[in-house]
Amino acid sequence: MYDVLIIGAGASGCAIARELSRYELSVCVVDRESDVCEGTSKANSAIVHAGFDCVPGTLKAKLNVRGSEMMPELSKQLDFAFLNNGALVLCFDEAQIGGLEELAERGRKNGVKGVKVISGDEARAMEPALTDEVAAALYAPTSGIVCPFELTIALAENAFENGAEFRLGCNVTDIRKTDSGFTVLTDKGELEAKAVVNAAGVYADKLHAMVSTQPLKITPRRGEYMLLDKDAGGLVEHTIFQQPTKMGKGILVSPTVHGNLLLGPTAEDIDDKENTATTRGGLSEVRAKAGLSVKGIPFGKAITGFTGLRAVGDTHDFIIGECPDAKGFVDVAGIESPGLTSAPAIGEYVRDIVVGILSPAEKSSFKSERKGITHMAALSVEEKNEMIKKDPAYGTIVCRCEGITEGEIREAIYRPLGATTLDGVKRRTRAGMGRCQAGFCSPKTMALIAEKLGIGIGEVKKNGVYGSEVSVDA
Amino acid sequence: MREFDLAVIGGGPAGMAAAISAREAGIENIVIFERDTRLGGILNQCIHNGFGLHTFKEELTGPEYAERYAVRVEELGIPYELGTMVLDISKDKTVTIISPSRGVETVKAKAIVLAMGCRERPRGALGIPGFRPQGVYTAGTAQKLVNCEGVIPGKEVVILGSGDIGLIMARRMTLEGAKVRAVVELMPYSSGLKRNIVQCLDDYGIPLMLSHTVVDIKGKEKLEGVYVAAVDEKNNPVPGTEEYFPCDTLLLSCGLIPENELSRSAGVALSPLTNGPYVDESLETDIEGVFACGNVLHVHDLVDFVSEEAVRAGRNAAEYIKGKPANPGEPVEVIPCNGVRYTVPSRLYTQSVTEGVHIRFRVTGVYKGASIVVKCGDDELFRRKGRIFVPSEMLDVVIKPEKLTGVTGRITVEIEEGAK
Amino acid sequence: MIRELTCIGCPMGCELTVEVENGEAVSVSGNTCKIGENYARSEISAPTRVVTTTAISEQGRPVPVKTAGNVPKSKIFEVVEQIKNTHPKLPVALGDIIVPDAAGTGIDVKATMTVKE
Numbered sequence A: 001m002y003d004v005l006i007i008g009a010g011a012s013g014c015a016i017a018r019e020l021s022r023y024e025l026s027v028c029v030v031d032r033e034s035d036v037c038e039g040t041s042k043a044n045s046a047i048v049h050a051g052f053d054c055v056p057g058t059l060k061a062k063l064n065v066r067g068s069e070m071m072p073e074l075s076k077q078l079d080f081a082f083l084n085n086g087a088l089v090l091c092f093d094e095a096q097i098g099g100l101e102e103l104a105e106r107g108r109k110n111g112v113k114g115v116k117v118i119s120g121d122e123a124r125a126m127e128p129a130l131t132d133e134v135a136a137a138l139y140a141p142t143s144g145i146v147c148p149f150e151l152t153i154a155l156a157e158n159a160f161e162n163g164a165e166f167r168l169g170c171n172v173t174d175i176r177k178t179d180s181g182f183t184v185l186t187d188k189g190e191l192e193a194k195a196v197v198n199a200a201g202v203y204a205d206k207l208h209a210m211v212s213t214q215p216l217k218i219t220p221r222r223g224e225y226m227l228l229d230k231d232a233g234g235l236v237e238h239t240i241f242q243q244p245t246k247m248g249k250g251i252l253v254s255p256t257v258h259g260n261l262l263l264g265p266t267a268e269d270i271d272d273k274e275n276t277a278t279t280r281g282g283l284s285e286v287r288a289k290a291g292l293s294v295k296g297i298p299f300g301k302a303i304t305g306f307t308g309l310r311a312v313g314d315t316h317d318f319i320i321g322e323c324p325d326a327k328g329f330v331d332v333a334g335i336e337s338p339g340l341t342s343a344p345a346i347g348e349y350v351r352d353i354v355v356g357i358l359s360p361a362e363k364s365s366f367k368s369e370r371k372g373i374t375h376m377a378a379l380s381v382e383e384k385n386e387m388i389k390k391d392p393a394y395g396t397i398v399c400r401c402e403g404i405t406e407g408e409i410r411e412a413i414y415r416p417l418g419a420t421t422l423d424g425v426k427r428r429t430r431a432g433m434g435r436c437q438a439g440f441c442s443p444k445t446m447a448l449i450a451e452k453l454g455i456g457i458g459e460v461k462k463n464g465v466y467g468s469e470v471s472v473d474a
Numbered sequence B: 001m002r003e004f005d006l007a008v009i010g011g012g013p014a015g016m017a018a019a020i021s022a023r024e025a026g027i028e029n030i031v032i033f034e035r036d037t038r039l040g041g042i043l044n045q046c047i048h049n050g051f052g053l054h055t056f057k058e059e060l061t062g063p064e065y066a067e068r069y070a071v072r073v074e075e076l077g078i079p080y081e082l083g084t085m086v087l088d089i090s091k092d093k094t095v096t097i098i099s100p101s102r103g104v105e106t107v108k109a110k111a112i113v114l115a116m117g118c119r120e121r122p123r124g125a126l127g128i129p130g131f132r133p134q135g136v137y138t139a140g141t142a143q144k145l146v147n148c149e150g151v152i153p154g155k156e157v158v159i160l161g162s163g164d165i166g167l168i169m170a171r172r173m174t175l176e177g178a179k180v181r182a183v184v185e186l187m188p189y190s191s192g193l194k195r196n197i198v199q200c201l202d203d204y205g206i207p208l209m210l211s212h213t214v215v216d217i218k219g220k221e222k223l224e225g226v227y228v229a230a231v232d233e234k235n236n237p238v239p240g241t242e243e244y245f246p247c248d249t250l251l252l253s254c255g256l257i258p259e260n261e262l263s264r265s266a267g268v269a270l271s272p273l274t275n276g277p278y279v280d281e282s283l284e285t286d287i288e289g290v291f292a293c294g295n296v297l298h299v300h301d302l303v304d305f306v307s308e309e310a311v312r313a314g315r316n317a318a319e320y321i322k323g324k325p326a327n328p329g330e331p332v333e334v335i336p337c338n339g340v341r342y343t344v345p346s347r348l349y350t351q352s353v354t355e356g357v358h359i360r361f362r363v364t365g366v367y368k369g370a371s372i373v374v375k376c377g378d379d380e381l382f383r384r385k386g387r388i389f390v391p392s393e394m395l396d397v398v399i400k401p402e403k404l405t406g407v408t409g410r411i412t413v414e415i416e417e418g419a420k
Numbered sequence C: 001m002i003r004e005l006t007c008i009g010c011p012m013g014c015e016l017t018v019e020v021e022n023g024e025a026v027s028v029s030g031n032t033c034k035i036g037e038n039y040a041r042s043e044i045s046a047p048t049r050v051v052t053t054t055a056i057s058e059q060g061r062p063v064p065v066k067t068a069g070n071v072p073k074s075k076i077f078e079v080v081e082q083i084k085n086t087h088p089k090l091p092v093a094l095g096d097i098i099v100p101d102a103a104g105t106g107i108d109v110k111a112t113m114t115v116k117e
Helices: A011-020 A059-078 A094-110 A120-126 A148-161 A201-211 A230-235 A280-293 A339-358 A381-390 A406-414 A422-429 A442-453 B013-024 B041-045 B062-075 B139-149 B164-175 B194-204 B261-266 B303-321 C034-045 C073-084
Strands: A002-007 A027-031 A087-091 A116-119 A136-140 A144-146 A165-168 A172-177 A182-186 A189-198 A218-228 A239-242 A252-255 A261-264 A302-313 A319-323 A326-333 A397-399 B003-009 B030-033 B049-051 B085-089 B094-099 B103-114 B118-120 B136-138 B156-160 B179-184 B212-218 B225-230 B243-246 B249-252 B256-258 B290-292 B332-336 B340-344 B357-363 B371-376 B379-385 B395-399 B410-416 C002-006 C015-021 C024-029 C052-056 C062-067 C097-099 C109-111
Touching: A002 A011, A002 A182, A002 A339, A011 A027, A011 A148, A011 A326, A011 A339, A027 A148, A027 A189, A059 A094, A059 A144, A059 A148, A059 A339, A087 A094, A087 A120, A094 A116, A094 A136, A116 A120, A120 A136, A144 A148, A148 A165, A148 A339, A148 A422, A172 A201, A189 A201, A189 A339, A201 A218, A201 A302, A201 A319, A201 A326, A218 A230, A218 A280, A230 A252, A230 A261, A239 A280, A261 A280, A319 A339, A326 A339, A381 B103, A397 A406, A397 A442, A406 A422, A406 A442, A422 A442, A442 B139, B003 B013, B003 B303, B013 B030, B013 B041, B013 B062, B013 B103, B013 B303, B041 B062, B041 B139, B049 B062, B062 B303, B085 B261, B103 B303, B118 B139, B136 B139, B139 B164, B139 B249, B139 C062, B156 B164, B156 B212, B156 B225, B164 B179, B164 B194, B164 B249, B164 C073, B179 B212, B194 C002, B290 B303, B303 B357, B332 B340, B340 B410, B357 B410, B371 B395, B379 B395, C002 C034, C015 C034, C024 C034, C052 C073, C062 C097, C073 C097, C073 C109
Parallel strands: A002 A027, A002 A189, A027 A165, A087 A239, A189 A326, B003 B030, B003 B103, B103 B290, B136 B249, B156 B179, B156 B249, B332 B410
Antiparallel strands: A087 A136, A116 A136, A172 A182, A182 A189, A218 A261, A218 A302, A239 A252, A252 A261, A319 A326, B085 B094, B094 B103, B118 B256, B212 B225, B225 B243, B340 B357, B357 B395, B371 B379, B371 B410, C002 C015, C015 C024, C052 C062, C062 C109, C097 C109
């Protein structure tokens, strides 16, 4: 019997696990995928939103601003990439400048610091690649960018180190209320827990319906993206948004923390919770709309395209709280944008709810710091040579595009909650994320994974999608 | 700091041939940096035959061709460092390397030959929509898995792109027991050699679908199949022509890109037409003493031509090291015109030319009964009629030095079309 | 009967026109060298190919191999099957015979690479 079972190992689930691991609680995170960060958390804009476009008074507004405040310090504690690069929201029509003013006002009400409306020329002075059509812009200096994989993996690893258990490749099929809590049925057997946290992303409504009759509907909103080579990463410095519409924040153009250029997302509400395919129409929409904001985007430098599903709730706000008709069952649903930004704050918020239910004692042994995987490219020559002297594997470059060594890949595979798939290695080290998209490094990375798992190279999987045999039960 | 007369970046066919020719031209202090664990580069995974007809007058497999050069490197005692990746080259020809045995080290060279080869165009660059499942590989990655690791990626295969690696892999997968359903080519002609269409596709009854492309990829975890559609003249898919091919493997053979990240960071000027450095007739880039050859310069069709080019690069690097005077006069620009996609070199120092000047290029389409014409203004420097010119073939013309005497300004290379 | 062939003798890929009588080539045109004529004659009467593949060594590493000469096209899969069932012990040197007289063709299969461990 666990004290808390968290369903979903995305950014929210892992942040909650980390916060709960501060307490004398037995915590278990289950996910149907064989790795953490396999759903919405892995395919989004990677933005730490300043918090100016949430409606004041909403949970979104509160958690966005809190999450954004937490991120710089958290990135140091947990050793993940974060950059405060600022954002511009572009307005293309003089008549719409009032909308920017409204946004700025919202931002001030939400407690966002430094937001101001600037002219088109001022915006172009900050970002010379902006198109001539830009009439004005909202400048938000506190906006940032983050690596969503590193963030989620760091939260998970830190939770793990503090005692949280992870059952991956474990799909929840049903939940039953019992006298002492819940019996959670999975394809890998039954689990018992006093409290359950439903952080299942686009499937949060299905899980909710297993224990509650209260209506809750999650609509997957498909967003397609294009990622461009690092050659193109310097085109803009700030995250460039377009004035928001009903369907979301429009198409953004943003550098990533690793120096690529990200374009997207489209916004299309769909029924299929598994449909993460890109489409010809979607990708051409990304190209067309991104071109409205920024001149001279070298679309020929595209290295990949991907699709994420945002979990859109029917209340237009995050739906976080204990189910009135299922005490001990906490929904963390409708975590669409700014979900990634809010994740650390969602962790705190849900921690308080669970602590309210179970009244646990705080641990004295909690370790708030986590050391990430060595990043050779970021080290000084002396530091590199020290690493190579200790372990020559740090002198062998496997991924030539990103300059990732065998030592780094081994770390990713052998550390707790380590990678078991090519995508797992890619998200932890960036091996395979560069311009050749794993063409050169795959065979070697596969061999390293195979060696650890004791399987043939041909059995190594690219991804950890539900149904794969590889699992990393803690 | 270790100092070398010549540092050769890459120990594939280009690097080995350049090092050998520099040594034969009298340069003693040479080093080859190779990232892999043996010399030979991509030839080691090209286990099929068809290499060496020009160089050795016999048909060799890739590893055999590589081994002949590797043996020569050994015979000449040319030092090479394996497992060594070059991290950076700077304008003053310092080279930063990393290896398990030496760690990170900066070395100095009087001259550098760039011979890093090329990489394959990945799916993302092609913009093929759909899911991103396991089972989608570039043809070269699959080739490495099959030939070097003994791993067969799948049983039912569709190949997009009819580049030579794709054609070779169609046969390779067939011999390994897989069913290759089709090779799909966007263009109305194949980008591979004709002999490979015969002996890799026709021999095994594998259909080649010209003017078709993959428009959707199905399967979330594992590849389940692809939709193939015909394309119109503008290469846009024609609605209603989609055909579903169940498959567990999709191989992409859609072009090679010279790998010039090191050249770029060194400040070498790159041509958007070749994605390789701009060079003159001595294969010197715009940085004095930095030469380029092989697929890093432009993508070749045959390794024999890589070797031949590399021999020239190595020899010219040797001349440079020995103190050849700077090029006199202004260069003559070489301009690709009608039907010519690019030229290598892109400029000639006509006053220093003492031997025939190679101009290599590819045509932009299929030309029958046309002529290659090289002109300076109205003066014809070269003319050759051919039965057929195809984009898959790298063309090579040699301009006699006497023709270049007194030529200034620019010369043009064009295809003069015959009857279509 | 006239047959059109593409010569595979070298990368030029000459388009050959072959006049065939009683299953034999009586005249060949379109070739630019002797290889083309020879190819056409054998392709009409008894087509042959060089086979290249890998033999998986005892130690698991693939060893690239080729038939030392042309084998009948009809025997390709038989030759490949025999190579598949052969597991040479490393080290192997370039030119080592991996399968003698492959599939009864009289042609040996040889290693095309020196593979140590």
